[in-house]
Amino acid sequence: MRRSAALLSLLAALALPAAVHAEDAKAPDELIEIDGKQPVAIKPDRAYLLFRTTDKWFSPVFLRIPTEAEVAAFYAAKQQAFDKALPALRKAHAAAVAKRQAAAAKGQASGDDMPGEPSLATFDYHHDAVQNLNAANLGKALVKDKEKRLMLVEAPPGNYVLYGAGNQAAMMTCLCLGTVGFEAKAGQITDLGTIPVAIAWQPSDDPVLKGETGLGASVNGHWALPAVGLVPPDSRAPVPAALAGKPVVPASFRAVGKFVAPPVFTINRLAPVAGLLAYDRGRVIDGRTGEAVPDNY
Template identity: 30%
Template sequence: MKNLLLAALLAPLLASALTMPLAAKEKPPVFVVAAAVKDKPVVALDPAKAYILLRTASATPLYLMRVPTAEDQATYDRVRAAAFAEAREKYAKKAASYEKAKSAAAKTPGLSVPEKPVEPTEANFEFVPFGMMASVGIGPMNRFAKAKDSSTYLHEVTPGSYRVYGQLAAPSGVAPVGSCFCMGSVRFDATAGAIVDLGVIDPPDVPDKVAGDSSQPMIGDTKPLFRPAGTGMAIDPRLANVKLIQASFQPVGKLPNYFGVTISRVPEMPGVLRYDRDRIIDLTAP
């Protein structure tokens, strides 16, 4: 309940931060352009874009964050530096006004003094993290195809490397719901002109309740998050002529809990990662 309340309080602030100009003289950079591919009889894919395919046993959200390239990072650093310089300029004006008001109050008894402004520093300057500016939400709505026991999602994205941030839905202006893989996750590459297949997400295992225990059972992290689709799961005929690549997952480090949701981690994946307590062990390294 505390996490949901915090998320509800943070959501409007995050939405505002993402829509505000990062600096007065330039617009926010666009690091990712993404959209769900609609369920239509005929599908035309853009060869300049990358596509992410995901199948789930039920309608499920998945939240991704693009990993910055060197060019992305340089752009982000430049825009952040411009915003920091602007904040410093505003502070200088506020500080001058404060000193003037303080001087006047010293000469005029009873005259109030405004609150002293806080000087922006590299340590306290708040700026939208790169991941929040380069995020992609897949599901639970906008399914590409659906059947009795499965949902298929197909998402068009800017080519690049993407980190699986969590199983959460974070629509604009609404409190995020779900959990983040802040304590350990994986990334994969999405190549232009191809579909990267993440496989299938099955419902989590829920342990049986212990007799006499009135608490809710905890969801374990023993089942892999992504299960290969296998040869028995046919590809949608509308995508038969598109290059399909099985996702090659790589472990990635920890990330902050930007949304104030439940903290989790990607379950251990054979040949990809395991954990030594809270330490991530990379199994892909030679």
């Protein structure tokens, strides 16, 4: 498991607030990669994500939508932290007001921005009990060759969003402009199919990424922009020998609308997926119904 260095942003109805940092020590590992060196044992209380990727550098980043209990615990912890910090916050606010008033009395500007009254809504709080934004470590693959990886990842059961692309412990790109979600059930291996990745400014021979690549170097920011696609699982594809007889089920994907970007180097969208995900002048379209998917702001 590699934790993402990005803050977990609010995704309205999708991702409820459980903000975490890569340096948090209390949060347990949520993704555990299973390599081909050990037998695969399916635990009845854990979910498993199976996917293939065409790039050894950029890993998919998965967001698990927090449970109602986790959300309640977050707000309770935030309230407790705010109550503890409130005296100091009020003291700092009063000092800032006094400084502003003293400067005004002398006909001077204080030079500092005036802070607002301390409030729970604006309180900067980082939760360290839940780590639900994770990138898979592609170095620990069930099967791998020079470039491609077949990953099997143990994870908590729940609803997930294909949130972006990471490199090592950093979240490089979020798929903030449109992506997909899926449910991973306990005791099952959820097959996500193939998640191809290429560099967006360079042309790609991958038909899935053809329309998302060859865009020129101007799309790059501090880091090269990756293009990410999805090829849903094919029931005719052979099952790896290590998974023979195991409960492998194809993922049931849903289109996910736009959401607010966390602090990342670049933002992008998941490439269109026939019959599942499409776009119309920036709007995210559910490919099954043809209807626009609500944004998550």
